[in-house]
Amino acid sequence: MKPIPYSHQSIDSEDIKEVVKVLKSDWLTQGPKIKEFEDALCKYTGAKYAVVVSSGTAALHIACLTAGIKKGDEVITSPITFVASANCVLYCQGKPIFADIREDTINIDPEEIKKKVTKKTKAIIPVHFAGHPCDLKEIHKIAKENRLIVIEDAAHALGAEYKGSRIGSCKYSDMTIFSFHPVKSITTGEGGAIMTNNKKFYEKLLMLRTHGITKAPDRFINRKLAFTRYAIRNTHKANPWYYEMRWLGFNYRMTDFQCVLGISQLKKLDKFIKQRRKIAAIYAEGLSKINRIILPEEKTYVKSSWHIYYIRLKNIAKRRIIFEKLQKAGIRPQVHYIPVHLQPYYKKKFGSKEGEYKNAENYYKRAITIPLYPEMGQDKIKFVIGALKDILN
Ligand SMILES: Cc1ncc(COP(=O)(O)O)c(C=O)c1O
Incomplete structure (x- = not known):
């Protein structure tokens, strides 16, 4: 059996047929599929405007520029995220400021955000870790009180819901970004999007995507x-x-054959999320009796998109051994994420140290991501549960 990856894209013959049609058409890029994909994203999320771009990182970059981030500005984000959530601030010469996470959801803690707001703070980038939405209402309230812009990093959370509204609707934010990398809810190979209800932001984003x-x-x-x-x-x-x-922009465009793949994938998003939820429920049941681990929880006020399934070991000392045993068993686990402030670049630039963000570091030391993706069959799910029981019991 091939090793079971922690995630995998789902591409079917319909996706391939649609991409081939565009490859045979007159427009490989800058054609009609761009707006079609953007309209489909608006329809799905409920946001007024969408701008599709070449990656989630590009989406974060031009969202920060549109928010007006510049030299001397501070932007608050989570230390438990992919480096791109903080790097986008550096691209604009701003300073990323980390606020520690909540232990239950691994999302940025609004109480910690409050402690980090200064006169220099310009924006907050909450990350919906693993597809579980942050406390958006709370974050929105802090932003309003301090006149800050909120950019949701929803790279993990297309298909998730918060208090009845879909992530991407921007009900509690100024902009929301998505990523369409193969491990995400839907894929375009590489790709991303920015959603907004602000016409001025939309117009600026459109320009920044294509050289300004x-x-x-x-x-x-x-x-x-x-x-x-x-x-x-x-x-x-x-x-x-x-x-x-009008601005110093970039070539962050998405091609038409990527957009048509996005359109085709989006039609199956609800099915993908249903499948992800089902697997998460099987794991919750199957792993509940292993008392050496803590399982992720889903708050009643959200619907997670279950981007990844992370377990936490009660005994920190055993993480590497267990990780390697899983690898030996034919599973490809991962760790999401090494806290950003502990990356050598951040340590050198900002002098960040171990121990600064206790919950983030405590989570990191215990975390292992196990496989979860829509096409993961019953046999593979059972295999992973069995391997964990063997290793941990
Ligand atoms: C939380 C988060 N933000 C942003 C990104 C960047 O997205 P992309 O890989 O599409 O540039 C990722 C990618 O993994 C991510 O996990």
Whole structure:
């Protein structure tokens, strides 16, 4: 048997057929599938606007720029996340500030956020760890009181719900980002998106995605170059070839064949999430009697997208041994994540030290991610439960 990975994409013949159709069409990129995918994401999440980009990291980067993050600004995020959630602040010359996590959900603790707010704070980037939504209402309240922007890092949480609204609706935030990397709820190979209900943010995000360029005549500043005298007098139409660069943007575009894969995948998202939830429930039942581990919990006010299934060992000293035993048994576990403040780059740049974020570090020392993905059959689920029972009992 091939080793069982901690996660895996689900691509079927319908996905492949759709991608091939686009590959045979006139538009490989900058074509009609971009807006179609964006509209589908809006319809699914309930947000007004979507901007699809080349990765979740690109989404975080231009979301931070759109939020106006600049040199000297502080942005609060979780230490238990992928490095991209904090790096995006550094790309804008801002300073990431970490706030410790809650022990029950592994999400950023609103009480800790309050302690970290200063005059320099500009934004909060809550991360919905493992697909379990953060305390968005609480975070929104802190943001309002301190006039901060909230960018939800929902790389793990497409398909999750918080108090009846879908993650991505931006009900409690200014922007929400998604990632479509193969291990995520849906995939486009590499890819990401920013959701927002703010028209100004939407327009800026569109420009930043493509070199800071706009082709919208009502936004043109250089009227002399944009409009011929004939056109001014007769039609008010801009020169048909004309575009203007307004910001220092990037090429963060997503291709049409990625977008069509996204559209096809999105149609199956509810099915994928249902399957993920089912596997999480089987694990919860099957692993409940192993008293050497703590299982993840789902709060009653959320619906997790179960991006990953992490277990916590009661005995820290045994993590490596157990991890290697799982590997030997034919399982490919993972650890999500090494606390960002302990990465050498962060330690060197900010002088962060071990012991600064107790809950984050305590979680990290105990955590192992075990396999969970929609196409994981009963045999594999049983195999993982059996291996854990053998190793831990
Ligand atoms: C929490 C989180 N944020 C952001 C990202 C970045 O997404 P991408 O890999 O699409 O750039 C990831 C990727 O794993 C992630 O887990």
